[in-house]
Amino acid sequence: SQQGEEDPQALSIQEGENATMNCSYKTSINNLQWYRQNSGRGLVHLILIRSNEREKHSGRLRVTLDTSKKSSSLLITASRAADTASYFCATDGGRTDSWGKLQFGAGTQVVVTP
Amino acid sequence: DTAVSQTPKYLVTQMGNDKSIKCEQNLGHDTMYWYKQDSKKFLKIMFSYNNKELIINETVPNRFSPKSPDKAHLNLHINSLELGDSAVYFCASSQGSGGTAGDTQYFGPGTRLTVL
Numbered sequence A: 001s002q003q004g005e006e007d008p009q010a011l012s013i014q015e016g017e018n019a020t021m022n023c024s025y026k027t028s029i030n031n032l033q034w035y036r037q038n039s040g041r042g043l044v045h046l047i048l049i050r051s052n053e054r055e056k057h058s059g060r061l062r063v064t065l066d067t068s069k070k071s072s073s074l075l076i077t078a079s080r081a082a083d084t085a086s087y088f089c090a091t092d093g094g095r096t097d098s099w100g101k102l103q104f105g106a107g108t109q110v111v112v113t114p
Numbered sequence B: 001d002t003a004v005s006q007t008p009k010y011l012v013t014q015m016g017n018d019k020s021i022k023c024e025q026n027l028g029h030d031t032m033y034w035y036k037q038d039s040k041k042f043l044k045i046m047f048s049y050n051n052k053e054l055i056i057n058e059t060v061p062n063r064f065s066p067k068s069p070d071k072a073h074l075n076l077h078i079n080s081l082e083l084g085d086s087a088v089y090f091c092a093s094s095q096g097s098g099g100t101a102g103d104t105q106y107f108g109p110g111t112r113l114t115v116l
Helices: none
Strands: A005-007 A010-014 A019-024 A031-037 A043-050 A055-058 A061-066 A071-076 A085-091 A108-113 B004-007 B010-013 B019-025 B031-037 B043-050 B053-057 B064-070 B073-078 B087-094 B111-115
Touching: A005 A085, A010 A019, A019 A108, A031 A061, A031 A071, A043 A055, A043 A061, A043 A071, A071 A085, B004 B087, B010 B019, B019 B031, B019 B087, B019 B111, B031 B073, B043 B064, B043 B073, B053 B064, B073 B087
Parallel strands: A010 A108, B010 B111
Antiparallel strands: A005 A019, A019 A071, A031 A043, A031 A085, A055 A061, A061 A071, A085 A108, B004 B019, B019 B073, B031 B043, B031 B087, B043 B053, B064 B073, B087 B111
8 A cells, every 4th residue: 555645646836936845654654755856757756754853854855754654755946947746755664674664655746837 | 887787688488488687797796686567667576685695575477587697697487478568678787685774775777578
């Protein structure tokens, strides 16, 4: 079954605006990751946040994690046309023997218009 | 240099045929994966190999058989292709095997399989 679910499914914003998307998951986790997928391409890792962390930054990206609500958010500040992509959260299911078994949500499709 | 490469990029074939997709990584990683992404962009893990050893084998039909000749390669062979096999297949690799610290996975560009 699907572990992560992103919300919204699609988001359309203008350049310079901020984009926020949320991810909810069902089981406990060790860490949560966000990936980006440009159209017709493979996924690219953006950021990993561990279960004992609440917030993490990387450039224009800010990720929060609330394990009590089993949710995470990804904020892209000052968006650019190049940020147009689908964004996925992925969790490891909380097992110590997960062997990299990531469970992905269905993604949020972000369109940034000039 | 491409870190994770897959061939072919596109594969169009008839139902009932057997086909293979190849994957190679030059990152020196120990773990490789195959994922299937359906038309709704839902990505699901199929297999994972660590140092040529099968680690994850999700509920995938046994028509799908992964083969890892060495830790830099993980190929996917599909027998008796069906319409429902149409999807984009992604290969990925990671340094370790996840554990509690987590591992970044590096994805290939994908192979779009269309079964007619």
